Amino acid sequence: MKKQSILLPVLISLFSAIFSQGTFAGVPDFMPDSAATGGVRYAAAAHKLSRAIRFKTISETEEKNAFASEFTALHTYLEKAFPALHERLERKVLNKYSLLYTWPGSDPALKPVLLSAHLDVVPVEDASVKEWEQGAFSGLIDDLFIWGRGTLDDKYRVIAIMEAVEQLILAGFSPERTILLAFGHDEEIGGTEGAGAMSQFLQEKYERLEAVFDEGLAVTKGIFPGIAEPVAFIGTASKGSANFKLTVKGEGGHSSVPPTETPISILSQAIVNIGNNPFKARITPATKETLTILLDRLGGKSRFAMKHYGLFKGAIKKELAKNMATDALIRTKASPTIMQAGEKENVLPREATAVVNVRILTGESEESVQKHLVKAINDDRVQVTAYGAYSPPSPVANTNSWVYQALQNSISELFPDALIVPALFPGATDARHYANLTDNIFRFAPLVVTADDAMRVHNVNERLPLTVFDDCIDFYAHLIRQVADQEEYLVHKGEILK
Ligand SMILES: [Zn+2]
Known part of the structure; x- marks a missing residue:
């Protein structure tokens, strides 16, 4: 999310909650890896996130591309960390640092679905370095958390999405509908060179997309007097x-x-x-x-x-x-x-x-x-x-669509008792660049955000609980299966109706 967005005050004033430690019941195909301990299921994936955090992929307006080598080193690392994904998906690099992956579906008549996340992070102010309990770019993993810039915004989503795809491939899954992964390199400074360029490329190639899933709102708990269950807010505009x-x-x-x-x-x-x-x-x-x-x-x-x-x-x-x-x-x-x-x-x-x-x-x-x-x-x-850049208000996504239903299904798997609520997202993310491709843009991250977490975004001591990262991987695996394969979606729908 952008630094000047008003998301944080919104979260801070509205959202104060206890972190959900709920485990995820769906997607039984994935085996917990052998290194998993202490309730953490995907220890190897956590290690990949830890490594990704160590690359200082800072997007800066003043000294443009000052961290160019960090971005390209991260690209190389991702290739090593996700071999099946890199073998199966086509990778296109746009404007040197943004990554667009295509997982071709078996039915080219179906419009692609795009998952958007960003590789760049905001800088760490020199004056704040001493306030970090763990190094800002250490990616340190302790018993409960992964620490560092990007663990909440937004590298954890890059790695969770890639890990979900990697595991789906290894489990033998192949999509009917084409799935696109778009990882921008300049979201924090407007996203024009990254998401902007990817959007242009996609428009020429496909004209329209079925849906876009990006960061944005999240799940809250205990903020509304009278509502005990978690409330999952989906940014639909x-x-x-x-x-x-x-x-x-x-x-x-x-x-x-x-x-x-x-x-x-x-x-x-x-x-x-x-x-x-x-x-x-x-x-x-x-x-x-x-x-x-x-x-x-x-x-x-x-x-x-x-x-x-x-x-x-x-x-x-x-x-x-x-x-x-x-x-x-x-x-x-x-x-x-x-x-x-x-x-x-x-x-x-x-x-x-x-x-x-x-x-x-x-x-x-x-x-x-x-x-x-x-x-x-x-x-x-x-x-x-x-003066300067203008982005118009977004279209409003249709909450009666099957893609919204698929997203709801995936949220319900993770938070079975959650009340799911569409809402206006007051900030701006890379999603703004995809508004020309579809009205179905959903801004949602699968985590419970507490007032304490909200304070850590773009701030000192950014960190992500390991169990939440586990859930993110399962969430994206579930979502991808639903949107990539009509049968998965229908089966799930049948289960829900039962
Ligand atoms: Zn962000």
């Missing part, structure tokens, strides 16, 4: 992102004889005006689905309010607006992030500028946001221009 530059020009001059208004005061007022004129609150289809399931589960007044949605819509919106995290789900949010003006204490600056970062709700666009800002500022001395 995500907000868009745009930046605007505000510019105010002035005459300059000496500060001893200033005009009543200067570029700095005009710009400051503009920013205050943006804050005073929030975007309109709206409950989008994805958020309505979230509320329908959660409020129905709560029962009583909540269920009644949702049943009479038309009557209670206003009250529900008011309630959601009270909390920073839930307010972000019902409206576009603009935040000033950069401001620049002036160089000398006695000189009036000739120009003042600010950058406003905007996270755009489904149904709006860069253009409509610009209109809103101009109207809110209400001062034509402030020039408002689009």
